[in-house]
Amino acid sequence: MFNREEDNFLELRLLSTFFILVAVIIIGKLFYLQVFQHDYYRTLAMSTHEIYQKIHPKRGQIYFQDTRTGETFPAAINRYYYQIYAVPKEIDRVEINSTTEKIAEILQLDEEKKELVRAKLSKENDPFESLARKISVEVKDELMSFNLKGIYNSAEEYRYYPENDLGGSVLGFCNLDSDNNMRGNYGAEGYWNKVLSGKSGYFFGARGARGSWITLADMTTIEAKDGDNLVLTIDRALQNKACELLKNGVESYKAKSAALVMMDPQTGAVLAMCSYPDFDPNNYGKIEDVNQFNNQTIFTPYEPGSVFKPVVMSMGLDLQAVTPDTLFNDPCEMKYGPYIIRNALKKCYGTISMTGVLENSVNTGMMWLAEKIGWEKMTEYLKHYGFGEQTGVELDREVSGDLKNLEKKSQIGPAQASFGQGITVTPIQLAAAYSIMANGGKAIQPHVVQEIRRSDGQIEKKQTDELNQVISSRASRLITAMLTSVVERTYTQTVRLDHYFVAGKTGTAQIAGPRGYSETDTNHTFCGFLPAKNPKVVIVVKYEKPERLWAEGTAAITFRDLAKFTMDYYGVEEDR
Numbered sequence: 001m002f003n004r005e006e007d008n009f010l011e012l013r014l015l016s017t018f019f020i021l022v023a024v025i026i027i028g029k030l031f032y033l034q035v036f037q038h039d040y041y042r043t044l045a046m047s048t049h050e051i052y053q054k055i056h057p058k059r060g061q062i063y064f065q066d067t068r069t070g071e072t073f074p075a076a077i078n079r080y081y082y083q084i085y086a087v088p089k090e091i092d093r094v095e096i097n098s099t100t101e102k103i104a105e106i107l108q109l110d111e112e113k114k115e116l117v118r119a120k121l122s123k124e125n126d127p128f129e130s131l132a133r134k135i136s137v138e139v140k141d142e143l144m145s146f147n148l149k150g151i152y153n154s155a156e157e158y159r160y161y162p163e164n165d166l167g168g169s170v171l172g173f174c175n176l177d178s179d180n181n182m183r184g185n186y187g188a189e190g191y192w193n194k195v196l197s198g199k200s201g202y203f204f205g206a207r208g209a210r211g212s213w214i215t216l217a218d219m220t221t222i223e224a225k226d227g228d229n230l231v232l233t234i235d236r237a238l239q240n241k242a243c244e245l246l247k248n249g250v251e252s253y254k255a256k257s258a259a260l261v262m263m264d265p266q267t268g269a270v271l272a273m274c275s276y277p278d279f280d281p282n283n284y285g286k287i288e289d290v291n292q293f294n295n296q297t298i299f300t301p302y303e304p305g306s307v308f309k310p311v312v313m314s315m316g317l318d319l320q321a322v323t324p325d326t327l328f329n330d331p332c333e334m335k336y337g338p339y340i341i342r343n344a345l346k347k348c349y350g351t352i353s354m355t356g357v358l359e360n361s362v363n364t365g366m367m368w369l370a371e372k373i374g375w376e377k378m379t380e381y382l383k384h385y386g387f388g389e390q391t392g393v394e395l396d397r398e399v400s401g402d403l404k405n406l407e408k409k410s411q412i413g414p415a416q417a418s419f420g421q422g423i424t425v426t427p428i429q430l431a432a433a434y435s436i437m438a439n440g441g442k443a444i445q446p447h448v449v450q451e452i453r454r455s456d457g458q459i460e461k462k463q464t465d466e467l468n469q470v471i472s473s474r475a476s477r478l479i480t481a482m483l484t485s486v487v488e489r490t491y492t493q494t495v496r497l498d499h500y501f502v503a504g505k506t507g508t509a510q511i512a513g514p515r516g517y518s519e520t521d522t523n524h525t526f527c528g529f530l531p532a533k534n535p536k537v538v539i540v541v542k543y544e545k546p547e548r549l550w551a552e553g554t555a556a557i558t559f560r561d562l563a564k565f566t567m568d569y570y571g572v573e574e575d576r
Contacts, residue, residue, distance in 0.1 A: 059159070061226030062171060062189075064236040065450070067271065068570065071238050076171055076189065076281075079160035081280045082140040082153045083133045087502045088126040090150035099148050105184055106143045107132055109306050121150075132188050134158060139218030157182070159189075165280040167239055170232070170273050170448065172396060173281035186293045186353035187232065188448065189281075190396030198227035198455065233462075234271035238262060239332065242272040243563050246541070249558045250276050253493035255524075259296040261540045262562070263437035265529060267464045268444035270393065270428075273297050298391075298398040301424035302542075304552075305509025306361045307527040308420030310479055311433050312370060313358060315381045318408055318441075318475035321372045324355045328365045336412040341367065344508075355482050358505065359490050363419045371417035378414050379406050384470045385433050387425055387444060393446040401425045420507055421517075427525075431540045434527050437483070438503070438535040441476040443467035481513040484532045494556045495528070497573040503535075504528020504559065506551040524551035526559040530567070531575040 032374045062076035084107070091099060100121060104114040120129040133156065142155050159182055161175035172187025181200070184193035201224035219289030246260045257535075262272040275296040279287050287293065294300065316322040332348035335340050343349070349356070357365030370378060382388065388403035405413040405422040432446050447467035452460040471479075483503035487495050495502055507525040510517040524543045529535040539562055540556040548554050566572075 008493045015276070020236045040244070049350065052302040055201035055222075055224040056157070056181065057200060057224035058226040059174070060196040060229045060453075060455070062196075062230045064163070064167070064232055064233060064234045064475065066237065066238065067233070067235040073230055074162050074235075075167065076174075077160050077162065078157050080155050081134040081136065081158050083156050083532065084131045084135055084143065084151065085154055086121055086129045086131055087150045087152065088121050088123045091121055092149065093124070095149060095286055099151065102146055102148060103131065105144065106146075107135070107140060128465060135475070158179075161281040163236075164282060165242060165278050165561050166236075167234060167273070168279045168281045169275035169293070169297075170395065171281055172236060172293070173284040175284075181432070183485045184396075185284075185369075186396050187295060188232065188395060191394050192230060192449070194454065196230070199225040199476075200226070205399045208499040209366050219525070220502055226455040228455055229453040230449055231453065232448050233264075233271060233450045234272045234273065234448065237569060238272040238566060239274070241569075242347035243274040243278070245558050245561050246274045246276055249541075249543060249554065253524075253543055253548050253554045254544040255546040255554070257296060257300075257544040259300070259540075259542045260558070260562075261297050261427050261538075262430040262499075262566070263431045263435060263446060263538045265438040265444070265535050268432075268435070268446045269450065269565070270431075270446055270448045273448070276572060289387045294397055295395060296542075297540075298393060298395055299400040299426070301399055301426050302514060302523050302544075303421050303423065303509050304425050304430060304525055305420040305507030305523065307362065307430060307505050308423075308425070309358060309418070309484055310437060310505050310527075311382075311385060312366060312418045313354065313377070314437055314471050314475055315373050315378060315477045316369050318471040319373065319377070320380075322354050322369060324478055324560075326354045327351055328354065328357060328368055329360075330362065330364050332364065334364050334415070336365050336415055337410075339412055341415060355485055358482050359486050361419075361506075366418035367415045373412075373414075373416045375406065378417070379403070381405070381470070382401060382417075382469060383444065386467075387423070387429055387433070391426075391432050391446045392427050394427055394449050398428070399426065403431055420509060421512075428540050429539050430525070430527050433541070434529055434538045436470050437476055437479045438529040438576040439476070440473040440540055441469055443469040443470050480532055480535075484526070487528070491552060491556060494552050495526075495560050496569075497530070497560070497576075499576050500563075500572070501532035501575055502528055502563065503532040504556075508549075508551045508557055511545070521545050522549075524548075524555045526551055526555035528559055528563070530563055531572060533575045536570065536572055539566075 007228055059078055061074060063072040064075045065072045100118040102115055106319050113566040117131055144151045155477050170187050172189035174182040174184050184190045201222040242260050242262060250258050258276040260274040263270050264421055277292055280290050330349040349360060349362055350554050382403060387401055389400045390398045401486040406417055413422060436443055447462055450462050480503050483505060484501050487502045487504050494505060505527055509523045511523060513523040524546055526541045539559050541558045543554050546554045
């Protein structure tokens with residue numbers, strides 16, 4: 001009895017030991033596989049399953065607005081289109097022709113494109129061929145309704161511009177990069193690309209039997225951060241009217257190109273900005289000349305001519321070197337080394353006041369004033385005005401203009417600059433300069449973005465950036481009065497308004513070429529602001545090579561029509 005019990009106990013111990021040994025072996029094997037062989041099997045899994053997917057963020061949207069009410073209007077948004085693609089290895093060879101014909105019919109392909117589709121479908125054992133992109137949902141649905149074997153579709157996000165060519169040069173455009181991300185080019189899209197783009201995320205996982213994603217415990221999901229939205233300072237109604245008037249002007253005056261800027265002189269907010277020829281960002285690929293993408297208000301510097309005279313006159317007033325009534329005896333021409341400079345049409349004005357110099361656009365009077373100011377002081381003022389450097393407006397491809405002619409320290413440089421020749425500026429720089437004269441002498445930062453609406457719900461409002469006091473408030477009042485007199489006494493038929501005082505000046509400047517200044521080709525500009533007593537807007541209009549002789553008959557007309565519309569639009573109190 002005792003021996004039997006002892007044998008049973010021994011058997012039990014042996015059996016227990018066996019099970020323990022088996023368990024140890026199993027645990028050891030699992031430990032080995034999970035620890036020592038983890039990387040191997042993980043790599044094997046990654047090689048046999050799709051485990052990585054990039055998560056694309058939504059690109060931020062861009063809005064125009066009604067500056068009276070704050071209502072916003074979409075100017076750049078995202079829209080889904082579709083790619084049509086084929087898996088040729090799934091298509092029966094006998095069905096290639098009928099499939100090709102049906103695709104060509106629905107997509108309205110010409111013979112050349114149809115044959116290209118046929119060639120792609122004929123690639124036996126080919127797993128993928130793109131047939132068409134940016135297809136509307138309606139066309140996609142019609143094609144898919146035929147259940148063509150081996151023909152599929154995939155959604156793709158594209159940029160869409162509801163206003164078409166209204167402000168294309170302000171907005172820029174987007175294309176898809178190699179990673180299928182939208183990338184901004186030119187304008188606000190280019191300048192603000194990083195802010196609008198957001199940040200991509202990613203997903204690590206495995207595909208289930210039905211193709212769905214299965215999250216793995218040791219893998220990671222990083223959410224994408226959507227791009228921020230931008231609310232521009234551009235007023236939709238003013239932009240529409242300004243660009244309409246500019247386009248009509250180009251056609252009427254047969255100009256090669258044109259540019260227009262409207263700005264609030266108190267805040268620096270750009271209310272309208274037009275460049276002609278413009279383009280439709282939805283169809284940027286159809287533009288043959290890439291220069292058409294460049295916004296001429298910020299990209300194309302030119303010699304401004306007589307619209308620059310008030311800038312130089314304001315310096316003399318600020319230094320108290322002259323007053324509006326200071327008299328000048330016109331010598332009719334002035335000599336600088338081998339150069340002789342005369343007034344337009346070789347006119348001679350006798351004894352004339354500084355106000356008269358502006359009213360009659362007297363070159364000799366401005367050269368005399370430049371001598372009184374001095375080269376160094378003049379250069380200093382111009383830099384404070386912002387010439388020779390970018391304004392910093394938040395748009396891609398802004399240039400700085402050129403003051404190099406003043407750096408030569410010769411008499412001819414300041415002499416030419418005094419009446420707007422020998423230097424180059426941009427329309428946005430002129431708008432900023434006239435804002436200084438209009439707002440009491442303060443330099444302000446031009447800007448096109450009013451709000452950044454962050455993807456987390458926060459709103460960052462653009463604040464007015466005052467840079468420095470360029471001229472005194474006294475000099476500002478005096479130059480305003482002088483420019484008002486210019487309009488009242490010189491542009492009575494073209495610029496003067498019945499209910500508002502306007503301050504402004506024309507400029508008709510010969511265009512420089514490799515052999516000197518052209519006798520026939522000119523740039524026409526009008527710069528002005530109103531109401532003169534309490535300016536609400538500064539407007540700069542420029543036409544390149546119009547067929548009319550003087551800016552008074554081109555740029556001044558466009559200025560007047562836009563000024564009248566703007567005063568009515570805002571309901572500005574009359575000051576006349």
